[in-house]
Amino acid sequence: IQLTQSPSFLSASVGDTVTITCRASQDIVTSLAWYQQKPGKAPDLLIYDASTFYNGVSSKFSGSGSGTDFTLTIHSLQPEDFATYYCQEVDTDSRSFGPGTKVDIK
Amino acid sequence: QVHLQPWGASLLKPSETLSLTCAVYSASFRGYSWSWVRQPPGKGLEWLGEVIPAGDANYSPSFKSRVTISRDMSKNQFSLKLSSVTVADTAVYFCARVFLASGLRSYMDVWGNGTTVTVSS
Numbered sequence: 001i002q003l004t005q006s007p008s009f010l011s012a013s014v015g016d017t018v019t020i021t022c023r024a025s026q027d028i029v030t031s032l033a034w035y036q037q038k039p040g041k042a043p044d045l046l047i048y049d050a051s052t053f054y055n056g057v058s059s060k061f062s063g064s065g066s067g068t069d070f071t072l073t074i075h076s077l078q079p080e081d082f083a084t085y086y087c088q089e090v091d092t093d094s095r096s097f098g099p100g101t102k103v104d105i106k
Numbered sequence: 107q108v109h110l111q112p113w114g115a116s117l118l119k120p121s122e123t124l125s126l127t128c129a130v131y132s133a134s135f136r137g138y139s140w141s142w143v144r145q146p147p148g149k150g151l152e153w154l155g156e157v158i159p160a161g162d163a164n165y166s167p168s169f170k171s172r173v174t175i176s177r178d179m180s181k182n183q184f185s186l187k188l189s190s191v192t193v194a195d196t197a198v199y200f201c202a203r204v205f206l207a208s209g210l211r212s213y214m215d216v217w218g219n220g221t222t223v224t225v226s227s
Contacts, residue, residue, distance in 0.1 A: 031211050033213050033214075037151075042200050042202075042217035042218065043143075043217060045213060045214060048207050048211070049208055052207070054215060055215075086150065086151055088151070090211045090212055090213060091211075093165075094153070094167055094168065097151040097152065097153065099150050
């Protein structure tokens with residue numbers, strides 16, 4: 001299974017709302033997670049089962065989608081949100097990650 | 107609070123076996139699955155595999171021929187071995203706790219700090 005993310009790079013301003021897309025090469029139902037990773041740090045789980053918030057994650061992050069097309073939306077970007085975001089499927093033995101979307105400050 | 111701390115050899119030569127251990131500081135070690143993920147320099151994340159509560163392991167097809175993940179419940183630790191390493195195995199290696207969501211879907215919710223492993227002749 002292959003996961004693609006778009007865009008690969010996103011330049012945005014504080015206060016913006018941005019959307020990242022993850023597309024799977026086959027139907028994975030809602031078996032998808034979103035992670036945030038900052039430089040030099042381990043990833044943090046944001047969303048699982050495509051749209052469920054992980055404990056303590058801000059509601060500014062929202063996930064949606066099913067089947068092959070998924071989105072992560074980040075509302076009102078703050079300086080701490082500038083990071084790289086990865087999707088991961090957990091429907092297959094590969095547990096593949098997408099290539100990542102880097103969200104940078106404009 | 108759960109804390110994961112990986113450790114192991116940081117410099118290997120091609121053809122050697124990578125060996126890492128992750129110490130888990132938590133009272134609930136035996137009820138969870140535990141996994142390994144790696145990240146080559148400047149690249150994305152790669153799932154290597156996991157050890158489940160029953161003691162069995164699941165591996166990524168991409169690494170299945172070279173990887174072994176096991177656990178030591180007496181020490182609250184789990185380990186990764188990757189055989190026949192090449193320079194392409196140079197990466198930051200992360201250990202992580204797995205939690206089961208609906209339909210037994212496995213997600214990684216607590217991560218240790220990464221440990222860098224370099225393979226060089």
